[in-house]
Amino acid sequence: xxxxxxxxxxxxxxxxxxxxxxxxxxxxxxxxxxxxxxxxxxxxxxxxxxxxxxxxxxxxxxxxxxxxxxxxxxxxxxxxxxxxxxxxxxxxxxxxxxxxxxxxxxxxxxxxxxxxxxxxxxxxxxxxxxxxxxxxxxxxxx
Amino acid sequence: xxxxxxxxxxxxxxxxxxxxxxxxxxxxxxxxxxxxxxxxxxxxxxxxxxxxxxxxxxxxxxxxxxxxxxxxxxxxxxxxxxxxxxxxxxxxxxxxxxxxxxxxxxxxxxxxxxxxxxxxxxxxxxxxxxxxxxxxxxxxxxxxxxxxxxxxxxxxxxxxxxxxxxx
Numbered sequence: 001x002x003x004x005x006x007x008x009x010x011x012x013x014x015x016x017x018x019x020x021x022x023x024x025x026x027x028x029x030x031x032x033x034x035x036x037x038x039x040x041x042x043x044x045x046x047x048x049x050x051x052x053x054x055x056x057x058x059x060x061x062x063x064x065x066x067x068x069x070x071x072x073x074x075x076x077x078x079x080x081x082x083x084x085x086x087x088x089x090x091x092x093x094x095x096x097x098x099x100x101x102x103x104x105x106x107x108x109x110x111x112x113x114x115x116x117x118x119x120x121x122x123x124x125x126x127x128x129x130x131x132x133x134x135x136x137x138x139x140x141x142x
Numbered sequence: 143x144x145x146x147x148x149x150x151x152x153x154x155x156x157x158x159x160x161x162x163x164x165x166x167x168x169x170x171x172x173x174x175x176x177x178x179x180x181x182x183x184x185x186x187x188x189x190x191x192x193x194x195x196x197x198x199x200x201x202x203x204x205x206x207x208x209x210x211x212x213x214x215x216x217x218x219x220x221x222x223x224x225x226x227x228x229x230x231x232x233x234x235x236x237x238x239x240x241x242x243x244x245x246x247x248x249x250x251x252x253x254x255x256x257x258x259x260x261x262x263x264x265x266x267x268x269x270x271x272x273x274x275x276x277x278x279x280x281x282x283x284x285x286x287x288x289x290x291x292x293x294x295x296x297x298x299x300x301x302x303x304x305x306x307x308x309x
Contacts, residue, residue: 035160085197088248089217092197109245116219119174119239121163126242128164133244 008041008134010127011050011074015067015101017057020117021084025054027120028127034120039128047073052130058086058093059101071107077137079130081111083123088112174237175220180211180255184232184275187211187257191224191233200224207268209257215241216251230275262295264302269295 010029014022028036029043036042044050047070059067080103085091087103103109110133113126161168187209192200199218203210224233243251259268271292277284291299 032159033161034163038160039164085217085219089214091217091219094197094217104245104248111242111244112216112248112251113242114216114218114251115239115241116221118241121161121168122239122241124164125240129242129244 006051006138008051008079008131009044009049010036010041010052010054011044011047011070012054012056013047013067013070015055015057015063015087016060017084017086021056021086024117024120024123025056025083028123034124036124036127039124039131041127041131048075050074050078051134052079052081052127054081054083054127055087055103056083058090058096058099059103059106061098061100064100068106077134077141079110079134079137080107081113081126081130082109083113083126084118085114085116088114091116170237170239172237174239175222175235176238177215177241177253178213178218178224178233178235180213180253181232181234182211182255182257184230184273185211185255185257186230186232186273186276187270188229190227190229194223194227196221196223207259209259209270211255211257213253214249214251215253216243216248229279230273232273232275260293262293262298264294264298267295267297 012022012025028034041052047053053070053074055067057063082088082103086093087101087109090096090099090101093099093101111126111130113122115122118126187202189202191211192202195218197217197219199214201212201214203212220235222235225235257270259270261268272280274284277288277292281288291302294302
């Protein structure tokens with residue numbers, strides 16, 4: 001069994017982001033130039049299959065219940081990656097009336113990728129770190 | 143048909159277009175706004191960058207005759223306001239984009255510049271001298287007298303300048 005290694009699935013949730021980070025994520029995954037599937041992971045449409053959760057956007061009051069719902073649906077163990085300055089520390093939206101962030105209030109974040117938006121290479125860096133953490137978590141569980 | 147063949151052969155010869163980044167070098171534009179670099183010799187700790195920073199990533203604190211300029215990248219939005227408004231040109235945004243960090247180093251992901259104060263030659267009080275970049279902006283030519291005034295504190299400088307008037 002140890003020869004067979006599992007590949008992580010990525011799931012992306014937008015919690016009120018301006019779409020800048022989502023465009024960069026799409027660039028990282030979709031176009032052949034920054035192909036994130038080289039690292040052995042790919043996107044999934046359902047949080048029930050996901051191993052690595054990518055969160056973009058400051059957690060707005062409207063999107064917070066949906067985020068918590070997704071976090072409950074994820075299979076354990078999972079890794080949370082905050083993409084962009086907003087989920088990391090809320091950035092320029094900090095202390096606003098409709099912002100309930102940052103993300104580490106609700107769940108233990110593993111990797112932060114700040115930037116507004118971060119470069120695709122920085123996102124690839126973050127996902128590579130997240131895969132290592134995920135493999136360590138699986139090893140610890142066995 | 144010939145056009146298609148041309149493209150096919152060209153693509154075969156060129157190889158893949160994938161950026162080899164995590165395993166190889168990558169292309170970085172020169173004007174990319176990445177981590178910032180503070181030149182402690184040019185900085186006068188005036189606090190303009192702290193004032194204009196939209197996400198409050200920059201903090202300048204005073205600690206025993208030293209001004210400490212701290213930039214926390216986990217809230218910086220890399221807008222370049224600090225570079226634009228810096229009166230001495232001490233802050234420059236480099237094209238270093240490596241921002242991924244783990245949660246353990248979240249609050250340690252900072253860059254620190256230390257701006258020392260110097261002792262006034264007349265009254266022994268501490269102050270931050272105007273940097274050379276600032277003098278170049280203020281005066282067309284820097285002569286010896288300006289250099290002498292640079293080493294004394296603002297209070298003593300006022301007195302000296304007033305004495306010079308009535309000589």
